[in-house]
Amino acid sequence: MQAYCAELSHFDYHKVIKSSSSNIESTLTQSLLPDIVDFRKRHGFYVCNGSQVSKQQTATIRTNCLDCLDRTNSVQSFFGLQVKLSVLVSHVRKVAPGIFKSSSVC
Numbered sequence: 001m002q003a004y005c006a007e008l009s010h011f012d013y014h015k016v017i018k019s020s021s022s023n024i025e026s027t028l029t030q031s032l033l034p035d036i037v038d039f040r041k042r043h044g045f046y047v048c049n050g051s052q053v054s055k056q057q058t059a060t061i062r063t064n065c066l067d068c069l070d071r072t073n074s075v076q077s078f079f080g081l082q083v084k085l086s087v088l089v090s091h092v093r094k095v096a097p098g099i100f101k102s103s104s105v106c
Contacts, residue, residue, distance in 0.1 A: 009035050013075060028078045036082045045087055 011031060020027040039061065047055035063076050 009073070015037060020081070025078075026048075029076065032075070032078065033082065040083065040086050045083060045090075052070065 016027055017024060017050040018030055039059070044055050044057050046057045047053070059062075061079055063072055063079065
């Protein structure tokens, strides 16, 4: 039997948003983007072309909030959009090399 390890990134949404003078997207980007980039680099994402699998994702992200579904949805949507951007940029780089010089997401 293989042992699995769960990683935890504690993020207090209410505290961060309450203390921030900027908008929510900017605050989430500053607070969570480094974790997302690190996760994507270590665990990848699933890519297939028909039945040909070229990449596999080795972990998942789980979010929860003890008292508010809206905050959970906000953070989960942010994760999803950032990962989707990574996948899109990866695909574009594959079909049109050189189009992106650098990216903080990918």
